[in-house]
Amino acid sequence: MPVRTFPLNESVMSTLMPHKIIDNQPLYYSDEGHGPVVIFCHGLLANSHMWRAQIDELSTQYRCIAIDFWGHGQTTTIPETTQNLQDVAQHVLTLMDMLNIHSAAIIGHGSGGAIAAELILHAPVRINGLVMLNSFVGFEPQVNCIKYQGLMAEIANKQAISSELAQTISGLFFSKDIEQLITQDATLTAEIEQFSTELTTYSSAQIAALLKFANMAIFKRDTLEFVESLTLPTLVTVGLSGHLRTALESYLMHDSIDGSQLVHIEQTGHLANIEKPTIFNQHLIDFLSKINFN
Numbered sequence: 001m002p003v004r005t006f007p008l009n010e011s012v013m014s015t016l017m018p019h020k021i022i023d024n025q026p027l028y029y030s031d032e033g034h035g036p037v038v039i040f041c042h043g044l045l046a047n048s049h050m051w052r053a054q055i056d057e058l059s060t061q062y063r064c065i066a067i068d069f070w071g072h073g074q075t076t077t078i079p080e081t082t083q084n085l086q087d088v089a090q091h092v093l094t095l096m097d098m099l100n101i102h103s104a105a106i107i108g109h110g111s112g113g114a115i116a117a118e119l120i121l122h123a124p125v126r127i128n129g130l131v132m133l134n135s136f137v138g139f140e141p142q143v144n145c146i147k148y149q150g151l152m153a154e155i156a157n158k159q160a161i162s163s164e165l166a167q168t169i170s171g172l173f174f175s176k177d178i179e180q181l182i183t184q185d186a187t188l189t190a191e192i193e194q195f196s197t198e199l200t201t202y203s204s205a206q207i208a209a210l211l212k213f214a215n216m217a218i219f220k221r222d223t224l225e226f227v228e229s230l231t232l233p234t235l236v237t238v239g240l241s242g243h244l245r246t247a248l249e250s251y252l253m254h255d256s257i258d259g260s261q262l263v264h265i266e267q268t269g270h271l272a273n274i275e276k277p278t279i280f281n282q283h284l285i286d287f288l289s290k291i292n293f294n
Contacts, residue, residue, distance in 0.1 A: 016074065017048070020098045022091050023079030028068040029095065033059030036128070036293035037101050039092065040066040043110020043135070044148070044217045045169060046271070047073030047198065050109065053277035054284060062288070065099070067092065069112070071209030073198075078209040085111070085220050088213075089118035096126070105129040105291055107284070110244075110270065111217035113137065121226055129233040129291040131284065134242060134270050136249040138224040144244055147172065148218045156211055159204040166199040175241040175269035181276075191274050227256050234260035235287045237280070239268030261287065 019026040030048055032055055040051040048066035055064045069088065070078035082088065092115065096104065103126045108116035113135020120127045140148075151169060155161055161169075170192055175181060182188050202210060234257045238250040247264060254262040263283050268275040 017068065019075075020095055022094050022098075023081055025070075025077045025079045026075065027070070027091060027095060028074040030055070030066045031063070031099070033061070033063050035062045036288075036291075037104035038062045038064050038288065039096075039101075039104045039106050040064065041092070041106060041108040041112030041115050042067070042069065042072065043108075043112045043270075044214055045072070045151075045173070045199065046109065046112075046195075049073065049194070049198065050271060050274060051107075054107070054273060054281060057277075057281045057285070058288070065095075065101075065104070067095070069115075069213060071206060071211070071213040076203065076206040076209060078212050082212070082216075084216050085115050086118050086122070088216070089115050089122055092119050093123055093126070102126065103128050103294060105131070105288060105293070107131040107133065108135055109133045109273070110135055111220065114217070114220050114223070117223050117227055120230060120232065121223065124230070124232065127232055128293050129235075129288065130230070131235045131237065131287060132253065133237045133273060133280075134239055134245040135253075136245060137222075137227055137253060138249070139222045140218055140220065145218055147244070148214065152211055152214050152218075155207060159207050161199045161202050163196070163200055166196040169199060170196045172243045173270040175239060175267055175272075175275055176243065177241045177267040178269070178275070181267060185275075188275065195271070195274075224252065224256055227253065228258070230257050231259075233287070233291055235263065235283065236260055237263045237265060237272065237283065239270065239272035239275070240264050240266050242269035242272075244270050 017028045019028040068075040105128045106116040113132035117137045265272045273280040
């Protein structure tokens with residue numbers, strides 16, 4: 001689907017999020033609302049803005065922390081010592097300490113779900129609940145590795161994300177039924193345009209951090225067998241019309257995590273929370289209402 005690019009909204013460009021220095025590099029995040037803490041972890045090639053509809057809905061009852069991971073959004077660097085997603089999970093724990101957050105629920109999208117799983121395996125008592133959106137904690141399937149490696153190779157060669165490549169990425173991240181969804185939701189076109197445009201704003205300096213993070217996300221370790229030990233409330237959600245994740249993966253994780261809930265969202269892809277925010281938000285609100293935040 002052709003995606004028209006346009007200048008970023010001035011308020012988005014001019015609003016610098018707060019940050020904390022972790023391993024000598026600034027990690028940016030948003031912090032909105034009051035109440036029990038919910039931490040949002042985006043996946044590869046997304047950023048904290050992807051959670052806007054969820055934060056708008058939840059921030060009246062929860063304190064919502066949305067992170068821009070290394071090389072994404074306003075976080076343009078990555079610590080030299082960062083080698084894998086386990087390290088990134090430790091950075092989330094460090095951020096929690098810096099913000100005086102003892103415990104939180106974690107919502108992870110894509111590789112953000114893998115980071116969340118690593119975080120829970122490392123510090124289970126600090127996580128009250130887990131939501132995974134189009135995530136898979138096993139080895140990344142070869143077909144996806146090839147797709148992502150091809151994208152990263154083009155980014156590395158050009159040291160930028162061209163508008164054409166941004167459109168290709170958008171095509172992978174949004175539903176196979178996106179043309180129909182647009183007719184049902186007039187605001188969705190603007191969301192797609194903004195996602196595509198944000199990809200084209202990466203500087204050459206930021207590209208190096210993005211590529212390093214991407215390598216860690218694509219070749220993450222398999223933690224599927226370890227998540228069998230998880231006992232916290234868990235919601236597994238997947239879009240049924242996506243290009244990158246499958247319903248089978250969601251069944252595998254649902255079967256591996258005792259007592260987890262499984263939700264399939266029809267006609268949505270990798271960014272199901274943007275494509276059908278009302279449906280995703282309702283599942284999220286219902287799930288969070290049942291968590292015992294301590």
